[in-house]
Amino acid sequence: MALTNQSADVHVQVSQGPVRGRREGPDARVAAFRGVPYAAPPTGPLRFAPPAEPPPWHEPLDAAGPRGTVPLQLPSPVGTLMADPQTPQTEACLTVNIWTPGPGGRARPVLVWLPGGSFLTGGADLPRYDGAELAAQENLVVVLVNYRLGALGFLAPHEAEPATIEGTGTQLTFRTASPDGFTTNAGLLDQIAALRWIRAEITAFGGDPERIAVAGQSAGGQALAALLALPQVRPLFRRALLHSAPLGMAPLTRQAAAETADLFRTAAGAAGPQQLRTASAEQIRAAQQHILTRPRPPGDVRPPFQLVADTTVVAADLTRALRHSPPLDGTEILLGTTRHECALWFGRQTEGPDREAVLAQFRAEFGPRADEALARYTAAAPAPSQALTAAFEDLKTDAFFAAPTQDFADTLHTHGARTWLYRFDWQLPGRHQALRACHCLDIPFLLGREEARHAPLFEGTDQNTMTHLRRQMRALWGAFVRTGTPAPHTNWPAHHPDRPAIRTLGATPADTIRPSLLEPGREELWQAHTGTPDAS
Template structure:
């Protein structure tokens, strides 16, 4: 990389990847970070490629302007949590979204920098690399990392799986992997996951142009990105692309859809299209979103927040049992794994949901019976002792979708041969948003993000000095893991016979627990 235009109001920087030259900009405190936004890692998935595996980008001859304040926003419907999180409004969206944002230290330092690649969440429906809470400039500067944020196809564009969709096979391995589909295929399953694989391949090939070390790549997946990463961990073709992995709040208790379930949802989607379904590859993105809105608005059981478009079991890139797929995967070859949850994950969905007002004991008991069978009454008493029914319901959902399966995943990963460490993020939202407690997504602005994200309505009553101190800690811990695989001395590896979970944030910060689950619950989930 080299700096240019030193006298301009926003100093420019130039680098070159195999696709061609690019212009970025210097930003951050003291302009010590270079930023490139909207960098293509694959060709635009439009027209005949709308539902196909990502193809290599043909490149460009003139310098690509990647020096704007915003890169690329994938086509999507509004997030139900956009206002709470302070997401920008009125930002242009596009299907030409197979891009990354890259932040890197402006100075080369003592050698190539470790790399953190973030696969964002959003229920496979919303989100993207340009949200303020994902900005990587501060993390890159504090920890000397190259930070990469990945965009991929969302919603129906990435995960619609009609009956005629075919799985894509991943051939080769590492930087030489490729996708193969049967002749005549026009639509593949899990296109959005294939995008993520293509992005990791691009990082391994090109990150040296940003001062990054392709031998020290850590992939971090949050929420939907975490579930995606769990699928990728079991693919031997993909494993050479990264050395370490971090799962934030992966909903591992939400099994991928079966092909039959996905086909039924696709039928509903196609029936809602305002034009001939035969034009699926050529109709406008707005028409696609209208049909997606219809599917999202269908009646569903109270409290059911599972996305209709998500990973689909195709037995090529997505197994029916994501944690269980590790059992048959090749040895992890020195993989360092960090995984964890927030203490009250499902409070984001249920903490302020008026649809749960008046939830009865009978309704809650039915949920417990579905999970615990003959031990349902014992579990119900444990979860609801001294609290209201809806809180017990919320905590059950947190443990069922996130906490218990993450610990089970750690057991499997330890038996698989990975070096595993677990965390539980306990810092709680104060003030007007206190009912959300340590909810899903609350940890993100302590690792990534800029000041704008830390002043979102979710954090309106938070002590900014307290947040700043915890932010330094979280970045230091995660930075150490990216560099060495060990977040800090005293944070011992998780072993099934000797479990250890580090509390991050909150009154018990630094304490090592014996389980992600609250006392008394591990026996219920055993």
């Protein structure tokens, strides 16, 4: 419960000790607590191990300002577009940032955000993830989770062992058989540990532990899809939101992950597990850079460090794992994509692909129907000169995002969840118009401070239009977090495989209901598609 509220300082008590936050946000209506540990710092012998319990403290933990708890990472292209500041990084990153309209009083619904960034970048301290405005507008408690990224979170050498999740809900624990302390999917286990801590402690911040909604964007969305298949984890939240989850990207096989780990270890100059645990941050970053700059096939944007199919925590097929898990009865789920996800990666290229290269990508997906499929995709191009580039981008968007998300929504429905689908259609104008409605574009309409909305990405954007769409999205998402339905008073029916209903946001005409995440003429192609989307 809240202890005191003197001046701008706000004090709460959690199980580990007292915490001091500070009022901020619109009219100082929100109390912010940054860098609150949910697990022990994953350093030394814990560097590649499952997250451990957070140690207690006695003096008030200073969570009143920027804590510098951004996980260790390399620069991000999205960070450049969003003008991310040079925030200090640390391995002691297993922390949460919390924004609440007020500790004490009646309990408020809780939105927990698992950031994306290809499992390589991101962090709760970045301005584009600030939750103060959303918390104030929708009267929610907003929580941003930091977790281990890159090799520190997802390195899986041959000696790594999957963790066993014992118990359930707030009583769950992790156990690993690895004598070297290496576990697969450590970053995913961090997320589970964060949810366990939030469920147990959020009452102190004015949150309702019975009304926790977990949102995952991009990599965070794929991680959330994996968590939905784990019955031990489900009691930690009531609702889920999957933003732009790359569900067409299968988790790495153990063999592929081990091969990458061997290359990483060589680049880091580490002969064995002990050398990896003692390698410096500079060695870790340099080895990651070496891995990231390896040649790869055209169109392959898969991160080298990501979920690993260890058969214990993460399955090889996330949709199939969900189908074989206990029913999702009583769970509400909101999921969707942006209209042109993959324009983020390919929209800024100065040279477009040639027809044979694009056709090769279509053959990999559609075999003998490749020419027909390419014709359907190029017909929807904004201009003839952009036809091949747009077709390539849209193919990748559909393969990694749109088609598998619609399939996942069908599975959620048949598995007992009440499900809503959306597509974010608002497109960038001006200098960055080639990015269209790209991956990550929807985030500033839910989270972020004013400075994030004036980042280079939004140069030339009409701020009034952004303000209107931002208020609309926050209201819809706030309604979902509070009640389990995003729009109780508007025409947005729940999804049914026989009656698909996808709400468009930022579209022209405004707020239409469409039958598919895919553009007209493409649904039949993907319904006949029987393989896993080709990542090359």
